[in-house]
Amino acid sequence: MNKNLYTRIVAAAVPALLTGAILCSCSEPKFKIKGEIYGADNQAVLLEKSDFHGRWVVIDSTRTDKNGGFSISREAPVAPEIFRLQIDGKYIYVPIDSIETVSVTSSLDSFGSNFTLTGTPNAEALERFEKELMALPQNVAPDSLNAFKRSVFSKYIHDAQGSIVAYYILTKTVGNKPLFDPSTDDYKYFAAVATGFKEKRPNDPHTALLEQTSLNAQKQRNKASGKHLEIEAEELKMIDIELPDENGKNIRLSDLMKNGKKTVVIFSVLTHPDSPALNLSLSNLYNNLGGNVNFYNISLDPDQYAWRDAAKNLPWTTVFDPEGAYSQNALKYNVGSLPVYFIYSSGGELIDRAESVDELKKKL
Numbered sequence: 001m002n003k004n005l006y007t008r009i010v011a012a013a014v015p016a017l018l019t020g021a022i023l024c025s026c027s028e029p030k031f032k033i034k035g036e037i038y039g040a041d042n043q044a045v046l047l048e049k050s051d052f053h054g055r056w057v058v059i060d061s062t063r064t065d066k067n068g069g070f071s072i073s074r075e076a077p078v079a080p081e082i083f084r085l086q087i088d089g090k091y092i093y094v095p096i097d098s099i100e101t102v103s104v105t106s107s108l109d110s111f112g113s114n115f116t117l118t119g120t121p122n123a124e125a126l127e128r129f130e131k132e133l134m135a136l137p138q139n140v141a142p143d144s145l146n147a148f149k150r151s152v153f154s155k156y157i158h159d160a161q162g163s164i165v166a167y168y169i170l171t172k173t174v175g176n177k178p179l180f181d182p183s184t185d186d187y188k189y190f191a192a193v194a195t196g197f198k199e200k201r202p203n204d205p206h207t208a209l210l211e212q213t214s215l216n217a218q219k220q221r222n223k224a225s226g227k228h229l230e231i232e233a234e235e236l237k238m239i240d241i242e243l244p245d246e247n248g249k250n251i252r253l254s255d256l257m258k259n260g261k262k263t264v265v266i267f268s269v270l271t272h273p274d275s276p277a278l279n280l281s282l283s284n285l286y287n288n289l290g291g292n293v294n295f296y297n298i299s300l301d302p303d304q305y306a307w308r309d310a311a312k313n314l315p316w317t318t319v320f321d322p323e324g325a326y327s328q329n330a331l332k333y334n335v336g337s338l339p340v341y342f343i344y345s346s347g348g349e350l351i352d353r354a355e356s357v358d359e360l361k362k363k364l
Helices: 015-019 121-135 142-157 164-170 187-200 205-224 253-259 275-288 304-311 328-332 357-363
Strands: 030-038 044-050 056-063 069-075 081-087 090-096 101-107 115-118 242-244 250-252 262-268 293-299 317-320 340-344 350-354
Touching: 030 081, 030 090, 044 069, 056 069, 056 081, 081 164, 090 101, 090 115, 090 121, 090 164, 115 121, 121 142, 121 164, 142 164, 142 187, 164 187, 164 205, 187 205, 205 328, 242 317, 250 253, 253 262, 253 293, 262 275, 275 293, 275 357, 293 304, 304 317, 340 357, 350 357
Parallel strands: 030 101, 262 293, 293 317
Antiparallel strands: 030 069, 044 056, 044 081, 081 090, 101 115, 242 250, 262 340, 340 350
């Protein structure tokens, strides 16, 4: 959402790819966001959606009429999503489940800080939460913050199983810190939302991310207290991927791990101008490891042919994700920047992540 669970932005794909996986026909189901912005005459209103980098991308726009009225319709999302309206750098976030109409009322002067959302229960809940959060002092005392979080859980999360609003709330920040931090006692809130998504939306891309976040938090907590966490069969131990290499042969991550070595999953864009220097650093690390670690490099390049030329001389396994900027694999791994590295143990368990080659080298 506004920071997509701790995000750092790297542009990696053609903006046109971010407007939707495939252009829809007029007959496809759509949602609508309409409303009135008092004091806005012929004012530009932008509709934005977050891509997997956590970067908000403009996917549509319109202008208000002389009375401040506007309306935007778009193809319904495959899974519930949060969109946002922007006017002059001010934002109003809008939850969309499927084909529905949400109405927004505000004024040009107070856009983003004073508004109403109507049309769906989720929209109304998100409005109430946003206003409560805005009323929270910037330097709120820890006890007051914990009381606020308990109240938020009771009002918006406890009974909202599989709600995109509950997911959105977990991504919000207070100042420069996350409102809910899974590395603290807040792990229980992530576990509650993960359980709701698993029951109500097992195929939603957010579900695997929530399960992994919850499981990792629990493992770290037990490790710190000296307890051993037994991973049950149904719990998420790894996030498997199967994609084609430069020869068109599908390579499954879990098959690569069968050799009993540690494995590094890399998300990158091989045709990015910085990639040659990056690949040189990775090659040095790969060679220094003496073949004792697998590299599984997932490329999110917009051009498959250019990617193939860049990938053919690399000594490790490189695969191409045709979904590019809409990669469900990247979403499941909670990719917040490119490049990024995920480390699996020799037993096939996701144990760590790194944001740079130097950090990866230290953790290996």
